[in-house]
Amino acid sequence: MQNSLSGKHIVLCVCGGIAAYKSVELLRLFQKAGADVKVVMTGNAEHFVGSMTFEAISGHPVFKGMYGGAPDAEMRHIAWADEADAVVIAPATANIIGKLANGIADDAMTTFMLAVTAPKIICPSMNTHMYENRAVQRNIDTLEGDGFVIVDPGEGELACGAVGAGRLPEPGYIFDRVVSIFFSKDFKGKKVLVTAGPTREAIDPVRFVSNPSSGKMGYAIAKAAADRGAEVILISGPTNLKTPYGVSRNDVVSAGEMADAVFDQVDAADIIIKVAAVSDYTPSSKAEHKIKKGEGGISIKMERTVDILAELGRRKKHQILVGFAAETQNLKDNALDKLNRKNLDIIAGNLVGDPSSGFNSDTNKINLFLKDGSIEELPEMDKDAAAHVLLDRIASRIMETQSKNNN
Numbered sequence: 001m002q003n004s005l006s007g008k009h010i011v012l013c014v015c016g017g018i019a020a021y022k023s024v025e026l027l028r029l030f031q032k033a034g035a036d037v038k039v040v041m042t043g044n045a046e047h048f049v050g051s052m053t054f055e056a057i058s059g060h061p062v063f064k065g066m067y068g069g070a071p072d073a074e075m076r077h078i079a080w081a082d083e084a085d086a087v088v089i090a091p092a093t094a095n096i097i098g099k100l101a102n103g104i105a106d107d108a109m110t111t112f113m114l115a116v117t118a119p120k121i122i123c124p125s126m127n128t129h130m131y132e133n134r135a136v137q138r139n140i141d142t143l144e145g146d147g148f149v150i151v152d153p154g155e156g157e158l159a160c161g162a163v164g165a166g167r168l169p170e171p172g173y174i175f176d177r178v179v180s181i182f183f184s185k186d187f188k189g190k191k192v193l194v195t196a197g198p199t200r201e202a203i204d205p206v207r208f209v210s211n212p213s214s215g216k217m218g219y220a221i222a223k224a225a226a227d228r229g230a231e232v233i234l235i236s237g238p239t240n241l242k243t244p245y246g247v248s249r250n251d252v253v254s255a256g257e258m259a260d261a262v263f264d265q266v267d268a269a270d271i272i273i274k275v276a277a278v279s280d281y282t283p284s285s286k287a288e289h290k291i292k293k294g295e296g297g298i299s300i301k302m303e304r305t306v307d308i309l310a311e312l313g314r315r316k317k318h319q320i321l322v323g324f325a326a327e328t329q330n331l332k333d334n335a336l337d338k339l340n341r342k343n344l345d346i347i348a349g350n351l352v353g354d355p356s357s358g359f360n361s362d363t364n365k366i367n368l369f370l371k372d373g374s375i376e377e378l379p380e381m382d383k384d385a386a387a388h389v390l391l392d393r394i395a396s397r398i399m400e401t402q403s404k405n406n407n
């Protein structure tokens, strides 16, 4: 997230809805990512959050009236629209949605919106019955047809007590949707298969063998690929993570289930990135009932699981195949051995054990070993940034292969 909006001008429009308080956090997220943020408010929004809050945090005056005020206020609807790289309306009331769908310009926000040519992201938020009202739905469809990006509201218990659709999504989710519009879509037309998380190998109905993989690296790669236009299938072991926007997720539990799910998709995939920490061994048999404790110890006989990556390497045709190697020692030797033995194009290796790298941390320090023999040591960076660097290297490899095929 760090600096992902550096140099960008974002205009945040706040309407008179109960979720207006969440816009303050959204403003902070944009700023933390390096954006310069200006705020436009409707007159009614001031009943919910004072403009002084937005002025103090954004460092700019709030644009809320067409006439009077600061000497430049009269032309702000044009100047701010020209400068904007993206405009976000959050929360968007039924009222503003209706006005924008019909080209009405009777206040600062609606007049400003007509002058905006940058991407417009609109986050409807209201009572469920209001949201489901046919006029509101018709207006949302109109805005979508006019090129607005609609961020669908979440479902759940609303402030008015109703339960259903209409809740403003969390600021972090809206932030991600806004950031994604700035990525180049260099993976458009590509199908990317990503595996993530741990597997669980059952010993009995209440116990299993697993590992501490959080799935964060794989989810970051799936999100980055979707942001860059790919069709992404994420095959995930058990994690607590949310499915990134635009990613289609298939949940599995054991190594065997993961193997089946991956082999089902392999032929259709252009790029396969295997990040999951798949168990190499599984109990030879699973007890039907909970094993009761006795006096002595017990031994559990384990057998090998399918080596998914090696099998993918054997089946590989046109696909780019990327593996991960989490090692506790001899990273280079182990990673290079895996790269060659399993017929991979790239292997991303990291030493686990350091809190800034590997399982469950938000950052990673990975080395990339490429098929052409080159090795790239990446500095410690957050997993989102590491995911994009990996995708950059994959994109270069696709370009190289294409130019070889053309010659």
Ligand SMILES: Cc1cc2nc3c(=O)[nH]c(=O)nc-3n(C[C@H](O)[C@H](O)[C@H](O)COP(=O)(O)O)c2cc1C
Residues within 6 Å of the ligand: 014, 015, 016, 017, 018, 019, 042, 043, 044, 045, 092, 093, 094, 095, 096, 125, 126, 127, 130
């Ligand atoms: C307490 C309260 C909460 C409201 N919450 C919402 C809301 O979440 N969404 C919405 O569309 N309208 C909501 N309204 C109604 C709007 O404030 C009203 O339609 C207003 O005209 C919107 O003005 P604006 O779009 O110019 O900001 C609420 C009204 C009140 C009094």
